[in-house]
Amino acid sequence: xxxxxxxxxxxxxxxxxxxxxxxxxxxxxxxxxxxxxxxxxxxxxxxxxxxxxxxxxxxxxxxxxxxxxxxxxxxxxxxxxxxxxxxxxxxxxxxxxxxxxxxxxxxxxxxxxxxxxxxxxxxxxxxxxxxxxxxxxxxxxxxxxxxxxxxxxxxxxxxxxxxxxxxxxxxxxxxxxxxxxxxxxxxxxxxxxxxxxxxxxxxxxxxxxxxxxxxxxxxxxxxxxxxxxxxxxxxxxxxxxxxxxxxxxxxxxxxxxxxxxx
Amino acid sequence: xxxxxxxxxxxxxxxxxxxxxxxxxxxxxxxxxxxxxxxxxxxxxxxxxxxxxxxxxxxxxxxxxxxxxxxxxxxxxxxxxxxxxxxxxxxxxxxxxxxxxxxxxxxxxxxxxxxxxxxxxxxxxxxxxxxxxxxxxxxxxxxxxxxxxxxxxxxxxxxxxxxxxxxxxxxxxxxxxxxxxxxxxxxxxxxxxxxxxxxxxxxxxxxxxxxxxxxxxxxxxxxxxxxxxxxxxxxxxxxxxxxxxxxxxxxxxxxxxxxxxx
DNA sequence: CGACGTGTTGATCTCTCTCAATTAGAGTGG
DNA sequence: CCACTCTAATTGAGAGAGATCAACACGTCG
Numbered sequence: 001x002x003x004x005x006x007x008x009x010x011x012x013x014x015x016x017x018x019x020x021x022x023x024x025x026x027x028x029x030x031x032x033x034x035x036x037x038x039x040x041x042x043x044x045x046x047x048x049x050x051x052x053x054x055x056x057x058x059x060x061x062x063x064x065x066x067x068x069x070x071x072x073x074x075x076x077x078x079x080x081x082x083x084x085x086x087x088x089x090x091x092x093x094x095x096x097x098x099x100x101x102x103x104x105x106x107x108x109x110x111x112x113x114x115x116x117x118x119x120x121x122x123x124x125x126x127x128x129x130x131x132x133x134x135x136x137x138x139x140x141x142x143x144x145x146x147x148x149x150x151x152x153x154x155x156x157x158x159x160x161x162x163x164x165x166x167x168x169x170x171x172x173x174x175x176x177x178x179x180x181x182x183x184x185x186x187x188x189x190x191x192x193x194x195x196x197x198x199x200x201x202x203x204x205x206x207x208x209x210x211x212x213x214x215x216x217x218x219x220x221x222x223x224x225x226x227x228x229x230x231x232x233x234x235x236x237x238x239x240x241x242x243x244x245x246x247x248x249x250x251x252x253x254x255x256x257x258x259x260x261x262x
Numbered sequence: 263x264x265x266x267x268x269x270x271x272x273x274x275x276x277x278x279x280x281x282x283x284x285x286x287x288x289x290x291x292x293x294x295x296x297x298x299x300x301x302x303x304x305x306x307x308x309x310x311x312x313x314x315x316x317x318x319x320x321x322x323x324x325x326x327x328x329x330x331x332x333x334x335x336x337x338x339x340x341x342x343x344x345x346x347x348x349x350x351x352x353x354x355x356x357x358x359x360x361x362x363x364x365x366x367x368x369x370x371x372x373x374x375x376x377x378x379x380x381x382x383x384x385x386x387x388x389x390x391x392x393x394x395x396x397x398x399x400x401x402x403x404x405x406x407x408x409x410x411x412x413x414x415x416x417x418x419x420x421x422x423x424x425x426x427x428x429x430x431x432x433x434x435x436x437x438x439x440x441x442x443x444x445x446x447x448x449x450x451x452x453x454x455x456x457x458x459x460x461x462x463x464x465x466x467x468x469x470x471x472x473x474x475x476x477x478x479x480x481x482x483x484x485x486x487x488x489x490x491x492x493x494x495x496x497x498x499x500x501x502x503x504x505x506x507x508x509x510x511x512x513x514x515x516x517x518x519x520x521x522x523x524x
Numbered sequence: 525c526g527a528c529g530t531g532t533t534g535a536t537c538t539c540t541c542t543c544a545a546t547t548a549g550a551g552t553g554g
Numbered sequence: 555c556c557a558c559t560c561t562a563a564t565t566g567a568g569a570g571a572g573a574t575c576a577a578c579a580c581g582t583c584g
Contacts, residue, residue: 065513081420083420083421083424085424085428085429085511086511087511089428089429090428091423091424091427091428093420093423093424104409104413105413105414105416105417105420107413114420132406132409133406136398136402136403136405136406136409137402137406138402140398140399140400140402140405141398143398143402143405143406143409144394144395144398144399144405146409147366147394147398147405147408147409147412150409150412150413150416151366151367151369151412152367153416154367154412154415154416154419155367157416157419157420157423158343158345158355158367158376158419159345160423161353161355161419161422161423161426162345162347162353162355164423164426164427164472165353165426165469165471165472166347166351166352166353166472167347167351207427209427210426210427210428249347249348249349251327
């Protein structure tokens with residue numbers, strides 16, 4: 001640990017520091033959820049890395065409409081991507097957990113960009129703007145990984161769109177709980193017995209599923225009373241996965257293939 | 263034109279042929295919507311190309327759940343990606359127009375795959391399964407393009423998710439019309455005066471927006487009566503873009519950056 | 525000519541939204 | 555330790571956008 005050294009850069013009002021582990025020591029690499037990169041690949045990533053940003057809960061990493069944001073990887077904590085309409089209606093597009101890549105869409109898109117806010121204390125790795133291109137140019141493998149991550153991210157949005165478009169409130173919530181539980185559980189060594197961290201408020205759930213806050217609350221309550229799950233103290237406990245899965249009508253239980261960590 | 267020669271391969275019951283133009287002569291290249299590729303890049307793509315598939319309207323290119331599909335580029339016609347629930351509820355994830363790339367998500371995703379059906383007569387270029395990897399390995403530029411296309415595709419889904427999650431039926435339809443009109447207009451030389459091709463049935467619109475068929479019909483009717491648009495004989499005419507845009511609450515008019523054609 | 529797919533329209537019905545209050549907890553200052 | 559404040563969670567009541575059900579019109583096609 002190098003001690004916190006500021007780089008002079010700034011992201012959403014927070015200084016970008018060079019503290020934090022080198023890519024080689026990235027805590028995420030310990031999880032066998034992620035594929036192993038070669039020393040050369042790690043060095044490449046390291047060379048594109050500009051530092052870290054730490055944010056508290058409910059802070060904005062990227063503002064909607066901002067098109068010049070750098071690239072990030074979420075290293076610790078939770079965040080989410082969202083879009084809003086002018087009158088304030090908000091739709092959360094996806095939830096971001098450790099290992100997720102942020103900002104590829106921003107640079108590529110003709111459409112207005114999305115915002116990114118944190119849910120918890122969070123640490124991001126910051127990469128220079130054209131890191132995506134450099135990665136492709138200097139390492140086909142890493143370039144391929146970026147494509148993989150982007151495609152994977154899209155498939156998450158596809159799933160949400162199916163929910164929001166065609167599932168009832170109960171079904172949407174069951175689906176969300178299962179999917180988030182899986183993602184969160186995959187990130188912790190001691191899988192699932194004592195539940196997983198769950199930092200969303202009911203407002204976030206509502207905005208992620210296209211529901212109103214009130215109806216979200218009532219539906220959540222109903223499922224909890226039926227003994228399907230339990231949320232307390234920022235943790236989610238699955239009580240009856242079978243019943244939830246039946247509601248959600250999910251295919252397979254899709255153990256994810258090993259995914260690249262950038 | 264080489265005359266139709268079958269390759270012995272088959273996709274959704276249709277033979278894969280080597281007819282059709284070489285990449286060098288791809289009609290899409292004529293549109294300045296797409297960036298210009300070098301001869302080397304074209305040759306690379308050509309070497310990965312396995313042939314063409316032609317399908318009529320309402321045919322299935324990729325079935326839901328199919329995970330071993332090759333990669334495609336849509337060259338002519340319209341198609342769409344979708345997912346369904348077991349009881350038949352269907353959500354269309356995105357509409358595909360000439361130039362769209364199909365199948366990157368399939369290989370990358372842990373989630374169940376989506377299906378792809380045609381709306382019109384359509385021609386697809388077929389690429390071998392690991393073309394994505396070869397593209398990355400042999401040309402960083404083309405690899406980058408694949409990432410670009412994937413990210414761009416995701417941003418379309420993001421927009422739809424915002425609609426389905428947070429817009430009213432009227433607003434959703436206005437948004438869809440504007441967005442599809444733009445995409446279709448960009449593909450035809452004689453821009454927009456006489457409308458653009460519009461091969462969707464109301465059922466497709468409904469499934470793309472998370473609405474029922476009946477309500478879609480009534481809303482469409484209402485907008486048409488107010489003089490905002492007109493659909494007839496498979497063509498869409500914009501009558502009052504301002505009013506539609508006001509309903510849709512769209513940001514900017516986002517002329518897309520030149521996009522790669524694979 | 526009957527069958528079928530697509531588009532229309534009217535009449536209910538209901539899921540979900542909106543409005544309004546109340547409760548529970550965490551944090552703050554005195 | 556208590557009053558005060560703020561945010562998140564709850565709950566009830568009434569309203570409404572959109573779903574479902576049922577017919578019917580129209581054009582195409584074998």
